[in-house]
Structure formats: C-alpha cells, structure tokens
Amino acid sequence: MEQESFIPYQGVRYGKAEMLRRSREFRQNMSKRRSVRQFSDKPVPKEVIENIVMAAASAPSGAHKQPWSFCVVSDLELKSKIREAAEKEEYENYHGRMSEEWLEDLKAFGTDWHKPFLETAPYLIVVFKKPYDLIDGERHKNYYVNESVGLACGFLLAAIHYSGLIALTHTPSPMNFLQEILERPKNERPFLLIPVGYPAMEAEVPDLRRKDASEVLFYYEAKKEE
Secondary structure, three states: OOOOOOOOOOOOOHHHHHHHHHHHHHHHHHHHOEOOOOOOOOOHHHHHHHHHHHHHHOOOOOOOOOOOEEEEEEEEEHHOOOOOHHHHHHHHHHHHHHHHHHHHHHHHHHHOOOHHHHHOOOEEEEEEEEEEEOOEEEEEOOOOHHHHHHHHHHHHHHHHHHHHOOOOOOOOOOHHHHHHHHOOOOEEEEEEEEEEEOOOOOOOOOOOHHHHHHHHHHHHHHHHHH
C-alpha cells in the first residue's frame, strides 16, 4: 500500500510563561462568547468572513476527508426565503413537535418561532456535511462525518468571536429546505445555520452562568511518591 509523503512539522513553540499567558488570554476571551439573537445590519467585510470560514476549514477530519461545505449567504432574496422556510418549521416545532419539558427549558432564552435575525444579519453561514464525495460520478465514503463537521463548526464559532463578531447556532428542524433553496448537490446535508454579524445596539442576552471547572474538569494524575 502506497504511503503519503511526510514533511517536517512546522508548529509554533512557546516557552512556559508565554504558553500560560496565551492560554489564559484565550480562555478569558472565549468566556465572553455568547449566542446573540439581536443583530445589526451593519456590513461586515467579506474578507473577514472568508478568513473565518477558512480557519474553520483547518479543523481535523476523519482520514482528512474534509467532509464539509460552507455556503455564505448575503443575498437579501435568499435570506428572505431561508427565513420563511425556517419559520414554517419552527412554528411546527413550537406548536406540537417540541415536548413540554423542552419548551420549559427554552423559556430562559425568550425564544419563539419568529426568526428575524435570518434577514437582519449581514451574512448567513450554512454548513453542510458530506457523507460521501462524488468524484467523476463515483461515490467515495467519508468517515466520522458528524464529528468532523462538528469540530469545524467549533473552530468557526471561535473564529467568529475572536474577530469581534457575534453568531447564533440555529438548527431549524428539519433543515432540508436549505439544500433546496441553495441548490446544493445530492451528497450534501444541512448541518448548521449560523447568522453572523455585529450585535444590535439594544442586544441583550440571558443572565446565565457556565459550569465551573469543578463541574466539567476531572484530572487523573499519577500519585506522587512520598
């Protein structure tokens, strides 16, 4: 079996003090990230969006298949169609599909089936996953697709926040309408719909707290000899 060629690893190395400073700075920065539903229509430079998306595309993936497509929508007519279709599904969700427990949990966020941010935000990034690639009409399987695209979306959200913008992970279910509206190929499935832009002047977020280290971080260390 032929093996791919290898090249020297060119990663950046830092001293302990710089590593600590950078990790602390990144932690503090990311702790300010919030999901925001009130967007400004202020334009965002297209190059910023491209840099954000290409940072997401650097995520690891199963067998390096990179099973994703990022569709960036700024056209007003398309955004309007997406909002109309999304609200149709969300109306059904809020009026029968969602359980009472789910609806109760959502009360803290003040959400309903109306999604005006899908038209207000200057950009919608629609992430598609690809269970398989089509090369010369033949199927080529991709591996760990959900995990790979999930990782890319994590990179995407971090890059959006790091750039000084806001985002919302929107998942109207089912999302097949996105494939139809954007006329994506048959080997792609909608994964996530993310409006991106600046926050509106009056933007607010719920007063919530994140779990602290004692709730999410568990060390398994070797016992020190006495």
